Amino acid sequence: MSDDGSFTYNGGAVAPGETQNLRYGISETYLGDPVRIPVTIINGERDGPTAFLSAAAHGDELNGIEVVREVAHEWDLSELAGTIVCLPVLNVPGFLAQQRYLPVYDRDLNRSFPGRAGSTSSKRMAHQIFTNFVEPCDLGIDFHTSTRGRTNMLHVRADMADEDVHRLGMAFGSNVVIDSEGPSGTLRGEATAAGIPTITVEMGEAHRFQRGLIDAALAGVESAFAEYGLLEQSSVRWPGWRTIIAGSDEKTWIRADAGGIVDMHYDSGALVREGDRIATITNPFKDDNEPVAAPFTGLLVGVLENPVVYPGNPLCHLVELDEPTRRVVEAEQAPADARGA
Numbered sequence: 124m125s126d127d128g129s130f131t132y133n134g135g136a137v138a139p140g141e142t143q144n145l146r147y148g149i150s151e152t153y154l155g156d157p158v159r160i161p162v163t164i165i166n167g168e169r170d171g172p173t174a175f176l177s178a179a180a181h182g183d184e185l186n187g188i189e190v191v192r193e194v195a196h197e198w199d200l201s202e203l204a205g206t207i208v209c210l211p212v213l214n215v216p217g218f219l220a221q222q223r224y225l226p227v228y229d230r231d232l233n234r235s236f237p238g239r240a241g242s243t244s245s246k247r248m249a250h251q252i253f254t255n256f257v258e259p260c261d262l263g264i265d266f267h268t269s270t271r272g273r274t275n276m277l278h279v280r281a282d283m284a285d286e287d288v289h290r291l292g293m294a295f296g297s298n299v300v301i302d303s304e305g306p307s308g309t310l311r312g313e314a315t316a317a318g319i320p321t322i323t324v325e326m327g328e329a330h331r332f333q334r335g336l337i338d339a340a341l342a343g344v345e346s347a348f349a350e351y352g353l354l355e356q357s358s359v360r361w362p363g364w365r366t367i368i369a370g371s372d373e374k375t376w377i378r379a380d381a382g383g384i385v386d387m388h389y390d391s392g393a394l395v396r397e398g399d400r401i402a403t404i405t406n407p408f409k410d411d412n413e414p415v416a417a418p419f420t421g422l423l424v425g426v427l428e429n430p431v432v433y434p435g436n437p438l439c440h441l442v443e444l445d446e447p448t449r450r451v452v453e454a455e456q457a458p459a460d461a462r463g464a
C-alpha cells in the first residue's frame with residue numbers, strides 16, 4: 124500500500140475507490156507468448172485491511188474459482204473498507220490442461236512458494252504471484268478441492284497455534300477445522316510464515332462447480348471479511364457446531380487392505396459410528412467381499428469418488444468428534460421426521 128492508500132504492484136497501482144481487472148504476466152510459453160494470470164483488485168473507498176482470495180493453485184480444482192469470481196464481480200462492494208485481491212486461477216498452465224500440476228515437469232505450484240527469481244520455472248511463477256499480490260496483503264484465503272477421484276466436505280485447514288491464523292480460521296465459520304502447519308512451499312504455509320495469516324479452504328471434488336459448496340464458501344468469506352471490518356454491514360457467523368481437529372489420533376486416513384472395486388456406503392460429511400461398515404471392497408465376481416469398518420465414531424471428511432483401489436490407497440478421511448459435538452451433528456443428520464420438522 125502506498126501513502127495515498129493505493130494498492131501497488133510491479134507495473135501498476137489501484138487507487139481507493141477503483142477496481143482493476145488485469146492479466147498479469149508471470150511466465151512465457153514455448154512460443155514466447157506471455158503466461159498471464161487473471162487478477163481483480165478492488166480497492167474500497169474506505170480504509171481497511173488487504174485480503175487476497177486465491178484458487179486453482181492446482182489447475183483442476185475449480186470450485187474456488189467460482190467463489191473468487193463471485194466475490195469480485197457479483198458482490199456489492201460499494202461499502203468495502205479495505206482492499207480485496209482476487210486471484211481466481213493461479214496455475215494457468217495447469218488450468219488450461221485441466222490437471223493438478225504445472226505441465227512443465229509436473230511441478231506442484233503449491234510447493235513452489237514463496238518462489239525465487241532466477242530459479243526454476245515454477246519458482247519464478249510463484250515469485251511473481253507472491254511478491255506482487257500476496258506480500259502486500261494482511262490476510263489470505265486459498266481455495267482447494269480434494270484430489271481428483273476423491274471428495275471433501277467443506278473444511279478449513281489452518282495453523283491454529285498461530286494467534287492470527289486462529290482468528291481467521293474461526294472467522295470463516297466452517298464446521299470442521301483441521302489444525303496443521305501449512306507444508307513447506309504451500310501458499311498457506313509460506314504466506315503465514317511471511318506474516319500474512321492464511322488459511323486453506325478444502326471443498327468438494329476436482330473438475331466440478333458444486334453450487335452448495337460454493338454458496339457455503341461465499342458465506343465463509345463474508346463472515347471472515349466481517350471479522351476484519353472489510354464488510355461492516357456483515358456479521359461473523361457461528362456454524363452451529365464446530366470441531367477443531369488437532370492431534371493425529373483424532374483423524375485418520377482409512378486405507379484399503381485389498382485391491383478391488385469399492386462400494387462406498389456413506390457420503391462425505393456423514394457421521395459414522397465405531398464398527399459401522401463404511402465401505403465394501405469387492406472383486407469382479409462379488410464373491411469375496413472385504414468389509415471396511417469405522418475404527419472410531421466420527422465424521423467422514425473425505426471419501427473416495429473414483430471407486431477403485433490398490434492396497435494402500437486411501438478410502439476415506441475420518442475425524443473424531445467429542446461427545447457434545449457428536450450429539451449436535453447426530454440431531455442435524457437425523458431424518459426430518461425425527462426432528463419434528
Ligand SMILES: [Zn+2]
Nearest residue numbers: 181184267268
Ligand atoms: Zn489443491
